[in-house]
Amino acid sequence: MNVLEMNNIKKSFNNHTLHVLQDISLNVAEGEVVAIIGPSGSGKSTLLRCATLLTEMDSGELLYLGDYAAKNDENGNSVYADKAALKKIRSHFGLVFQNFNLFPHYSVLKNLTDAQISVLGRSKEEAKQRAEVLLEKMGLADKGDAYPCQLSGGQQQRVAIARALAMDPKILFFDEPTSALDPELTGEILKVIRQLAEENMTMVIVTHEMAFARDVADRVIFMDGGVIVEQGDPQQVINHPQEERTRQFLSRFAQN
Amino acid sequence: MTYQTMLSLLGQGFLTTLAIFLLTLLGSLPLGLGITFCRSSKFKPLQWLTKFYISIMRGTPLMLQLIVVFFCPNLLFGIVPPTNWRFIAVILAFVINYAAYFAEIYRGGIESIPVGQYEAAEVLGYSKTQTFCKIILPQMVKRVLPSVTNEVITLVKDTSLAYAIGMVEMFTRAKQIAVAPNSPGIVTLFVAGLFYYIFNFIVAWAMERIEKRLSYYE
Ligand SMILES: Nc1ncnc2c1ncn2[C@@H]1O[C@H](COP(=O)(O)OP(=O)(O)OP(=O)(O)O)[C@@H](O)[C@H]1O
Numbered sequence: 001m002n003v004l005e006m007n008n009i010k011k012s013f014n015n016h017t018l019h020v021l022q023d024i025s026l027n028v029a030e031g032e033v034v035a036i037i038g039p040s041g042s043g044k045s046t047l048l049r050c051a052t053l054l055t056e057m058d059s060g061e062l063l064y065l066g067d068y069a070a071k072n073d074e075n076g077n078s079v080y081a082d083k084a085a086l087k088k089i090r091s092h093f094g095l096v097f098q099n100f101n102l103f104p105h106y107s108v109l110k111n112l113t114d115a116q117i118s119v120l121g122r123s124k125e126e127a128k129q130r131a132e133v134l135l136e137k138m139g140l141a142d143k144g145d146a147y148p149c150q151l152s153g154g155q156q157q158r159v160a161i162a163r164a165l166a167m168d169p170k171i172l173f174f175d176e177p178t179s180a181l182d183p184e185l186t187g188e189i190l191k192v193i194r195q196l197a198e199e200n201m202t203m204v205i206v207t208h209e210m211a212f213a214r215d216v217a218d219r220v221i222f223m224d225g226g227v228i229v230e231q232g233d234p235q236q237v238i239n240h241p242q243e244e245r246t247r248q249f250l251s252r253f254a255q256n
Numbered sequence: 257m258t259y260q261t262m263l264s265l266l267g268q269g270f271l272t273t274l275a276i277f278l279l280t281l282l283g284s285l286p287l288g289l290g291i292t293f294c295r296s297s298k299f300k301p302l303q304w305l306t307k308f309y310i311s312i313m314r315g316t317p318l319m320l321q322l323i324v325v326f327f328c329p330n331l332l333f334g335i336v337p338p339t340n341w342r343f344i345a346v347i348l349a350f351v352i353n354y355a356a357y358f359a360e361i362y363r364g365g366i367e368s369i370p371v372g373q374y375e376a377a378e379v380l381g382y383s384k385t386q387t388f389c390k391i392i393l394p395q396m397v398k399r400v401l402p403s404v405t406n407e408v409i410t411l412v413k414d415t416s417l418a419y420a421i422g423m424v425e426m427f428t429r430a431k432q433i434a435v436a437p438n439s440p441g442i443v444t445l446f447v448a449g450l451f452y453y454i455f456n457f458i459v460a461w462a463m464e465r466i467e468k469r470l471s472y473y474e
């Protein structure tokens with residue numbers, strides 16, 4: 001069964017004048033790592049925001065583990081499931097933001113435990129244990145009592161990844177997780193994601209790191225103008241793109 | 257009149273001032289939050305009504321509002337006010353006035369919180385109420401504290417406006433003493449001024465302590 005299933009997603013802004021997603025379909029199988037690449041404004045973030053219920057789609061179906069988050073009505077408009085169903089569906093996924101969005105007034109440990117306790121209903125001890133295991137894994141075992149403002153960008157992003165993992169999601173989305181970081185700090189984040197991939201974590205990663213996408217992903221998707229232009233084996237898409245638009249986009253990267 | 261009598265009379269007046277101050281804060285700080293909610297309600301009429309209310313509170317003199325609150329029940333509705341109505345009216349007028357100011361300060365604070373905080377909370381599964389109480393409110397409090405401190409210090413001085421409806425707080429008392437025969441005269445007003453100054457000094461110190469306590473993060 002697919003962890004994520006998105007069928008014929010359409011989304012427009014500004015009173016249906018700006019069509020940002022035009023009939024996008026995306027299935028992600030368990031353990032699969034999908035990298036999404038594409039130029040600025042192609043709709044990558046919007047796609048992730050639709051998948052994570054931050055943005056309502058106009059049309060299309062969204063399913064997690066076979067459960068509908070949204071389905072089409074007879075007019076082809078997306079209709080979302082009720083509050084209780086969406087709450088359950090939210091527990092299936094996690095999202096790592098470009099600019100971390102840690103809670104600045106909480107310590108690192110509390111950032112990791114609070115949602116476990118107040119959303120999942122875990123006990124304090126259980127939550128703390130889970131958090132400590134993850135901090136250890138992120139190489140931040142000694143940072144539990146620190147506040148986000150006392151950490152480097154790379155450390156903050158690792159805390160954000162740990163915060164998402166603490167909820168035990170079935171799938172984890174990343175929206176340009178290294179774009180807000182200094183170049184020398186991107187490596188530590190990519191390493192963490194690589195490790196998660198080795199552990200068979202299901203992931204969808206929007207990234208501008210082409211080499212990383214090619215090495216880590218099972219599948220690469222190239223988006224442009226709100227459509228999937230090309231997708232497939234990472235080597236194939238990145239080293240031998242079939243479509244002219246993909247080639248153009250990638251050649252810009254080769255120059256930089 | 258001896259200095260001792262003067263001080264004890266002023267002291268009594270000060271207790272009334274202190275009571276007005278504390279009760280006003282107790283009422284207006286939470287009420288302001290309620291008004292902020294109404295102000296940003298999706299129900300338009302409530303939003304307009306709140307906007308109108310805030311503009312009246314900020315656009316007319318507090319002294320006038322005091323007088324209106326004090327006389328209205330009797331003049332408009334012929335209600336015979338209870339014996340302690342004077343004091344109640346003062347508190348009422350101060351609370352609804354200050355709540356309007358606090359509401360606008362809170363609103364600014366809430367709007368300044370990055371939308372990413374809401375989104376992170378939403379994705380983690382926090383409910384709307386949880387998001388507000390655990391994520392937004394604590395950060396809002398820290399952001400608005402300097403502006404709230406300003407209002408609180410203004411309130412210390414504004415309490416003297418209660419004299420407009422004959423409330424015998426410290427300022428009214430000081431004026432009475434100053435013109436009484438054989439009183440220390442003008443010195444009384446200086447002493448009253450000193451009371452206000454020390455009071456404000458303590459208030460500013462307390463607020464600074466609170467700000468310090470919240471400075472563990474940026
Ligand atoms: N809330 C919104 N209101 C109006 N337009 C929006 C909104 N969100 C996104 N857009 C527009 O939709 C288009 C796609 O935006 P999106 O953020 O999905 O692109 P992206 O592929 O993530 O780009 P980038 O690589 O720069 O992050 C852009 O033209 C953007 O201006």
Ligand SMILES: [Mg+2]
Nearest residue numbers: 044045046175
């Ligand atoms: Mg984006």
